[in-house]
Amino acid sequence: MEKEVKEIGKKNKIEKELIIKVSKMKPVIKPTKPHRHEGYHELIFLNQGSGYHVVDDIKHEVRPPVGFYLNFGQVHCWDFSKIPEGFVVMFKEEALAKYPAALDNLFRLHNKFNLPRQDSILMDQLNLFYRDFKANEPLELLSAHLNTIILKTLYLPALKDQVHPSFVSEFSRLKKLLNDNYIKLRTVEEYANLMNLSSRKLNQICQAAAGCNTIEIIKEKLLIESKNLLTHTNLPVNEVAYQLNFSDASNFIKFFKSQTTLTPLEYRARLLS
Missing domain, CATH: 2.60.120.10 (Jelly Rolls)
Structure with a gap:
């Protein structure tokens, strides 16, 4: 069966x-x-x-x-x-x-x-x-x-500090592009090109708006989607890697462990403990 x-x-x-x-x-x-x-x-x-x-x-x-x-x-x-x-x-x-x-x-x-x-x-x-x-x-x-x-x-008190309006607009644009393209596009240069910005300018925007550089924003999105698939599906790790467009399972495992210190299987095991 x-x-x-x-x-x-x-x-x-x-x-x-x-x-x-x-x-x-x-x-x-x-x-x-x-x-x-x-x-x-x-x-x-x-x-x-x-x-x-x-x-x-x-x-x-x-x-x-x-x-x-x-x-x-x-x-x-x-x-x-x-x-x-x-x-x-x-x-x-x-x-x-x-x-x-x-x-x-x-x-x-x-x-x-x-x-x-x-x-x-x-x-x-x-x-x-x-x-x-x-x-x-x-x-x-x-x-x-x-x-x-x-x-x-x-304007509720718990919200983030004020950010320059131009950075607000560009960071919002990056987040939208990332939602649409994270499967295929993984580099700062690719997103900077889509936005007609230099990589340096895009990093400056991310630092001001989120306190980290662009590659960290990209990795965070990829990690969130990785965790979603590991948590809410029973797909094997190699299929998760395939859906997220990693070249193979070993590269996905390496990425996931670099971000969490756990392998995907260890992460799943902790969810059940």
Whole structure:
């Protein structure tokens, strides 16, 4: 009997014809399977609930009021121990066509951020956003709501320090290119060429925006995707190496161990311990 191949699931919770969708958290505590969302960003705001939220390889304790930001393709799952309450905002990038700065601001959000405990203004704005979405208000109004929510979230105390606007824009562009090309492109020079920048300038941008050089950003993305496949699938190591475009399994193992001090099999074994 052939062994069933376990793969990372994909979910599309935003209908094809929609650009923005606002919903309330489902009042259930059933654990979800690890999955990724394709083609849209997601902002989650919780004012009730408890449990855990696993994003890529990081396990976050859910202690409301708290928020989460998910970029394209991030793998996540929930395991609530108390009924959650809050809002989920899903949106495609075209929703912010009139607000280009909002797209640049997204990368500056933490994957997890604290919400103001005493101030209900943000939740009131989210409730209004939800009501306008349910009332089928025009996209122009919904996009304005979304821009306001992003700006409100950006200036919460837990966020990153200010970065020069030009670096914000270029770093955001790099992250988008990396999401689309990490399988095939692995060098600083390749991304610098795509951006019409020198490698030195691109490294300068990454240092200012993220505190590390470009090759570390590239390796971090590759490591995250490696961990996703090792954690959420049962693919053999050589197949993981193939899917990530390594020349062979030994090169993948060498890369993974250089980043984690563990071999892929050792990493998997620790997940089960």
